[in-house]
Amino acid sequence: MLKSLLAGMGLAVMLPAVALADCAEVSQGQLLISAAWSRATIGTARPAVFYVTIRNNGSTDDRLTGIETPVAGMPMLHETVMTDGVASMPHASDISIPAGQTVSLAPGGYHGMLMDLEEELKDGESFPVTLKFENAGPVSVETAVLPLRAREAACGDAP
Amino acid sequence: MRRRTLILSSVGLLSALGFMLAVGAWRSGDLPWQQEAALVSGIRAADLGSMSWQLTSHDNERVSPQDWVGEASLVFFGFTWCPDVCPMTLLNISEWLDKLGPEADRLAVHLVTVDPERDSPEVLADYLSNFDPRITGLTGTPDEVARAVEAFDVTVRRVPRKDGDYTMDHTAGVFLFRPDGRLSSIIDLHEDPQFAVPKIRQALEREG
Incomplete structure (x- = not known):
């Protein structure tokens, strides 16, 4: 009885791990980084996009101050802003990650913009992105390239 | 007591x-329906029949607004160099079309580029092949696109980037026209499909 209960519990723990196999999760200090994804590009002329979920499990605020990746010469943080129905994409100098909260870089809001691509991003591949945090320091996360018509990370948001 | x-x-x-x-x-005038009414009536040319512009489709066909009168149409502005908002709008529209089912066959769906410098018919065709095949891309010379932008009274701003490249700010709403060519409503970028789909149905159903 106890054995099957334990087996059941083991299975319950295993399942999410299997589901998340394609989605790297990295923790550093108080931060848990997950669901890093991008969309496939057509060639290298257009900027690519970078989305990720950051959970701050600690009691002190942190700040995402920039991103770096070998696939793009000019990666930047941007925010899609709507003003009187007009969409613009100003540069975000940093993104606040308050204590105890989850911040998502997601379609229609904050996102990384990967300009001057070094290579075409192909569906099914992945590439590393280093997130630079004010307190936690640099954190590298493997970013999944999804089809151009993807809406969200294949693994869903971080728990 | x-x-x-x-x-x-x-x-x-x-x-x-x-x-x-x-x-x-x-x-x-803060109530939602008042704002909606002001938004729709505030558009100068809210009637396709009275607009005059000509654009080229991604299949290299010349298109004028009068060609759209007779069936309901959905029009939005964007550009293929846009990494965040435009894929999202295209995906939203694909989702609305799926939810509409066979009714969507009576709707013409058009993306007008705000970036004719880069979005040639061939570039549009290549990009749109990744999305719902019912979406037609339209482009033209910079002057032709400027005329269409003015007719729809949308805002377009070319924003230079530090590296010499540029991006475009643009009106992100989706325009819905009835079969008689008159504006029916506008769907906001962040509008829930449960509100967007009935707006499309309304544009499809209302005659004259």
């Missing part, structure tokens, strides 16, 4: 306050 009076007077006070707030909102 005293307690009852207190409750009754509190209710009275609250209703009076609510009434005042409602009148205030009405007068200031």
Whole structure:
């Protein structure tokens, strides 16, 4: 009885791990980084996009101050802003990650913009992105390239 | 007895306050349906029949607004170098079309590029092949696109980037026209499909 209960519990723990196999999760200090994804590009002329979920499990605020990746010469943080129905994409100098909260870089809001691509991003591949945090320091996360018509990370948001 | 009076007077006070707030909102035009009406009536050329522009489709066909009169149409502005908003709008539209089912066959769907410098018919065709095949891309010379932008009264701004490249700010709403060519409504970028789809149905159903 106890054995099957334990087996059941083991299975319950295993399942999410299997589901998340394609989605790297990295923790550093108080931060848990997950669901890093991008969309496939057509060639290298257009900027690519970078989305990720950051959970701050600690009691002190942190700040995402920039991103770096070998696939793009000019990666930047941007925010899609709507003003009187007009969409613009100003540069975000940093993104606040308050204590105890989850911040998502997601379609229609904050996102990384990967300009001057070094290579075409192909569906099914992945590439590393280093997130630079004010307190936690640099954190590298493997970013999944999804089809151009993807809406969200294949693994869903971080728990 | 005293307690009852207190409750009754509190209710009275609250209703009076609510009434005042409602009148205030009405007068200031803050109510959602007032804003919607102002948005639709504020558009200078809210009638396809009276517009004059010509664009080229991603299949290299010349298109004018009069060609669209006779069936309901959905028009939005964007560009293929846009990494965040435009894929999202294209995906939203694909989702609306799926939810509409066979009714969507009576709807013509057009993306007008705000970036004719880079979005040639071939570039549009290549990009749109990744999305719902019912979406037609339209482009033209910079002057032709400027005429269409003016006719729809949308805002387009070319924003230079530090590295010499540029991006475009643009109106992100989705315009819906009825079969008679008149504007039916506008769907906001962040609008829930449960509101967007009925707006499309309304544009499809309302005649003249």
